[in-house]
Amino acid sequence: MSGINALLMLPALLLLAATFLLPMVRYAWMSGHASSVVTGLMAIPNGGANWQRLLQDARFWQDAFQTLRFAITSVGLELVLGLSIALLLHQPRRGRGLLRAITLLPWALPTTVMALGWRWILNDPHGPINALIIRLGGDSYGFLITPSTTWLFTVLADVWKTTPFVALLLLAGLQSIPTDMVEALTLEGASRWQILRRLTLPLLMPFITLALLFRLAQALGVFDLIQILTRGGPAGSTESLAFYAYLNAMRFLDFGYSATVMLATFALLVLLSLGWILLQRVGSRRTA
């Protein structure tokens, strides 16, 4: 009986292995070869030269820093905002369903569709935000053309789009907390804050972890947003690792190095994820 059941899983699992594992294996192989327009896109072994180059590639390390900065800021803000929204949506009120639906709207749109919208909203000097600033008597600000701060606005666009997803996950977690425990604590005279800290957050931890891992992975691979909103500019200050990998393949026609960059990005993702999970284990062991 279980034989048949296992067999049922096979086609899907095979397809998944082919789609997710094989590329990584292929990238690993390619990273040991020179495969670019110069070699006619044939692979010539180059003895680890791609990795040597990566280690000294200032552009790679700058992009790694920028991507990490983007991811951590973005995910941090989304968790805080998402939790607030989840708490808000958790309260039984009239029109809760409609509110939830509207909250979900930003997440449903393709990134590229709304990124164009953000380019206008943040436009200097004609966009609505600058128009407001000017009317209030200030100077318009180049939101997307000031190298030191443009990344903050990429974070804004990202947070706007993906917070609903985080809020939903956390809402699911909130709904799974037994209400009698909350009532018991309230009867004992605990304040809302204390309930949140002592009961809600610890019980919510698995959901927070899930949301965090999910968002971290997506943020480290940020691509669509960067390509439309800033094209990696100004002055490369918002260029992400995925964007660099894409450029290497599609503009510089250097497939071998592109594979190397992507493998390094994947390794970074795995490291960070494992790091968080270990942190959780250590933390929970201490409180237990």
Place this chain on the structure above:
Amino acid sequence: MGLLLALLIACLVAVARAQPRPVPIRVLMPASFADATAEQVRDFNQSQGRLRIKVARGPVDTDAMADLAISSLLLGDTPYDAMLVDISQLTKFVAADWLEPLEGWFGNDYFEAMVPGARLGNASDGHIWRLPFTADIGLLYWRTDLMEQPPQTPEQLVVMSRDLQRQGKVRWGYIWQGRQYEGLSCVVLETLDAFGARWWRPAATAPAVDPATGGAAAMRETGSTQLDSPAAERAAAWLDKLVTTGITPEAVANYAEAEALGTFAAGDAALMRNWPYAWRELERMGSPVVGKVGVTTVVGRPGQQGSGTLGSWGLSMLAGGPHPTETAEVIRWFSGPEFQRRMAVSAGYPPTWESLYEDEELRRQVPLLAVERQALQNPVERPPTPLYAQLSDVVQRQVNGMLTRHGDPGTSMARAQRQSELVLRSAAGTPQEVP
């Protein structure tokens, strides 16, 4: 009567059908070029019914425009018949086998009637890959009211600038492009040449046969960079010194063409390195220095004319298109003297044909023609390698870093050289021994 009418209509329809429909030739250009040439293209289409040029307005950024073509070409699709190719992109397209050789239609002596600078960067291995219709070149703009003769060597430039600044006649001596972008690579290239250094050193010949397998050898990058030579270090040191001694503002590390032009146009600089377009811009801006500006070739080695960076644009034919002969005809028209004459007058694009430079009428209408011709006698070319974009990025980073940190040109150039070697090894396989 009705029958006659019907017969007449049938005849007319048959005649109309028999007329060959105009062959559509799709040409991809950045939006700025498309707009500048729109009127001429319209006239061409209306003047004859055989060919119809359809210009596709690509992204303004030329890299992004090339990306558009590449994404189709990688999938084996040829969405355009011809495309505008920048000189620094050509080797990449050639190496990828995406271009159709043109010598069959134009003959290998096609370029002989062009100025020497325009001949560069269009052909390789006995094949013509592109017909240029404009040849841009780096120039030196100088204030005629502040000096009698423009400087001709880097040393003279420094001396003259310092004198003028000490006398309080001008705020800055020399303005150029120092931001981390392709413009900086152009400046570096010119400076290297002025000190007798080279960025790129092509090797002898590529092996035709792979010694290991006996079959055709995979293409190998057979050139190398020479950024750590003593002369190169002197060139970098000179750029650094310009900033540390105050001849050039520190802000130059953020200057592109527009910012440099702005400072010069306001009268705050004695010398500016820029492209030919700046001349028209000065007039258009109504700058106070108009009428007091001379243009000459950039500074160079003692006793020799300085070499400006060559920037040229031309059309290439994409391989696999359905109408090669008609496309060749369109390309010929785009690079022909009539087209170039109108572009020179309307948009200021320097032409490529010697005959146009000798044309009295044109020389009157385009004052820069004489100095452009002189400069195009010996331009300096950016490294003609498919990996140029990556190599340029390395140099831009190191030199801009040197400018913002104020110093250590030796280390910067050494690092640039090492990273360039890594790029070549990573993308091209083990480098050949260079004799």
Place this chain on the structure above:
Amino acid sequence: MRALLLIWSLAPLLWQLYTSFQPPEALVAPAGAAAAQWTLENYRQILAGDPPFWRYLLNSTVVGAATTVLTLLMAVPCAYGLQRQRGALRLGVTLALLAAALFPIVLLFLALLELARALGLANNLLALSLPYTALSLPLAVLVLRAAFAEMPQELEDAACLEGLNLPQRLRFVLLPLMTPAIASTAILVFLLSWNEYPIALTWISRSELLTLPIAMARISGSSLYSIPYGAYAAATVLGSVPLLLLVLVFQRSIVAGLTQGAVKG
């Protein structure tokens, strides 16, 4: 608080709507200048483009539909089989699926591009649904497995006793009860496929075959000094409306699917 949330979620969208009806002159006029002018010119421009805008919506729908069907066909048996497993195998596979669901898709683009070049799968909307199916499977299997877990074992036992074999059990007993979960999964997969960017970017180059996100990217690329933001806004509105309607109508489904997957996962 609620009002803030509403404004935060809707303001950018509403502003795009407003912008899409403004003529170009009004957009670049100094703040607070002339009275509001309204025009349909932006929409006309977008709809009359080459190819016309609705084409992109059609392409996205075709790929989305094909992906949804394929994904469901493959995910249902897999979820059923997974639910029936116990112990290490089930935990292992679930974790693997979770890891796959988290994976940033953009990292696969190069390998998939090579695949497209090698097998000639480029510029083909139906072929595009193949990688999309693979990318949607993890989420689909996780959500459907959670739904199968809700099915009481006695129901299936009873059906077994009546002599129904597996396909019949699925078709007549289990799946009808799981319609909400299937609907959720279908919507989620459809949304995922509509929003996908890097794979479509590298697999599709012909302008008449572009999906919506890629078309928006192309539209935004070619412009010069006077950037036609009115037209962009119109494109944004036209591109958003189908999805917004979908979400508003099916929001219960979507939420249920996601929360099920999260809680049981």
